[in-house]
Amino acid sequence: MDVGARIAKGWTPRPFTSFILKLHSRCDLACGYCYMYRAADQSWRHRPRAMPRSTVAHAAARVAEHAEAHDLAEVGIVLHGGEPLLAGPDLIACAVRAVREALGPRRRARFAVQTNGMLLDxxxxxLFAELGVTVGVSLDGDAQAHDRHRRRADGRGSHARVAAALDLLRQSPYRHLYGGLLCTVDPRNDPIRVYEGLLRFDPPAIDFLLPHGNWSSPPPGRSPGDARTPYADWLIAVFDRWYAAETRPTGVRRFEEIMHLLLGGAAPAESLGLEPMSCVIVETDGAIEQSDVLKTAYPGAPGTGLNVASASFDDALLLAPIVARQIGPDALAPACRSCELRRVCGGGHYADRYRAGSGFANPSVYCPDLYKLIAHIRRRLAADVARLRRSLRPVAS
Known part of the structure; x- marks a missing residue:
């Protein structure tokens, strides 16, 4: 890709507005579908377990530099891992305070932590209440569904411990910190039972994730040429239950984003739509990387060759792999560019398009599932709009 030619034609990169700080590169669970430790990229083995404070300082300065250069009033900071709570309270507090101090009084940072809940007490x-950090927790449903994958290294399940943490988080005085639940879909689990298992913890939001894979390393239940749609069928069952509720008990991010896109809006989702990529990762060694889900493609796939100790985030913005994720439909495969749902689907998650030999210029490995899910939601919305129109009386002139 000729980045210079695009700039000459008037294209400008979109600044990063969300920064993921990998405070710890290890985990206290051994999840069966983990893209960090079971994927093609094994760079975690050679990185510091915890981010050194000098790297924290470099990262904070680079975030502030980027915010200043692009006049960003607010940035999002996600404390991540591995399991970020393994970094300990002192390093977490150091990171939050370092970013806020670097940004100064004119710019704001919204902090969130994504945890498996094992250490959340x-x-x-x-600490999170003192620092103003919202908390997202990974939970795959009831005990049976959750413990199918989210196990300790010795094979013991983790649901009971996570449930105890959530019972603390969802009650006063910590309820205001509750960001929501992240659930990875497994079609072998009953969708309604999983949904009800999540609702038990009264989440303000739920995000359903598809297990990451690609054409060369397909996710469970998907293979090249297979027209079955197990993931769409699973999500449609949950959508119909959620959408039909007289009072919806929580937001479901994937469904809401699809609906918003179908109605002509934009959604800053990595797995849907055509909005430019706006998120970047800083690893424990200071490496600036793209989405860590790219680890499922091949060794080094997320890498940029840059480090916060010596490079700015603006330097990363001009790299061809990141430009490819900012130019919308121009980066889609021909089949995606001609698809009626391209504006909503956006080709699916970038990592899920990879195929050895052709790179990322492919439809998502989940293409049949995405098409079926989006088309189903479109039909439900269209039916409701038609009913609303029929119910409206003409206005007398």
Whole structure:
């Protein structure tokens, strides 16, 4: 890709507005579908377990530099891992305070932590309340569904421990910190039972993730040329239950984003739509990387060759792999560019398009599922719009 030619024609990159700080590169679970430790890229083995404070300082300065250069009033910071709570309260507090200090009084940072919940206790919750950090927790449903994959290294399930953490988080005085639940779909689990298992913890939001894979390393239940749609069928069952509720008990991010896109809006989702990529990762060694889900493609796939110690985030913006994720339909495969749902689907998650030999210029490995799910939601919305129109009386002139 000739980035210079695009700039000459008037294209400008979209600044990063969300920064994921990998405070710890290890985990205290051994999840069966983990893209960090079971994928093609094994760079975690050679990185520091915890981010050194010098790297924290470099990262904070680079975030502030980027915010200043692009006049960003607010940025999002996600504390991630591995399991970020393994970094300990002191390093977490250091990171939050370093970013806020670097940004100064004119710019704001919204902080969130994404945790598996194993270490989440009152001590951490008090710290997050003091620092103003919202908390997202990974939960795959009831005990049976959750413990199918989310197990300790010795094989023991983790649901009971996570449930205890969530019972603390969802009650006063910590309820205001509750960001929501992240659930990875497994079609072998009953969708309604999983949904009800999530609702038990009264989440303000739920995000359903598809297990990451690609054409060369397909996710469970998907293979090249297979027209079955197990993931769409699973998500449609949950959507119909959620959408039909008289009072919806929670937001479901994937469904809401699809609906918003179908109605002509934009959605800053990595797995849907055509909005430019706006998120970047800083690894424990300071490496600036793209989405870590790219680890499922091949060794080094997320890498940029840059490090916060010596490079700015603006330097990353001009790299061809990142430009490819900012130019919308121009980066889609021909089949996606001609698809009626391209504006909503956006080709699916970039990592899920990979095929050895042709790179990322392919439809998503989940293409049949995405098409079926989006088309189903479109039909439900269209039926409701038609009913609303019939119910409206003409206005007398």
């Amino acid at each position: 009152e001590g951490f919750l008090r």
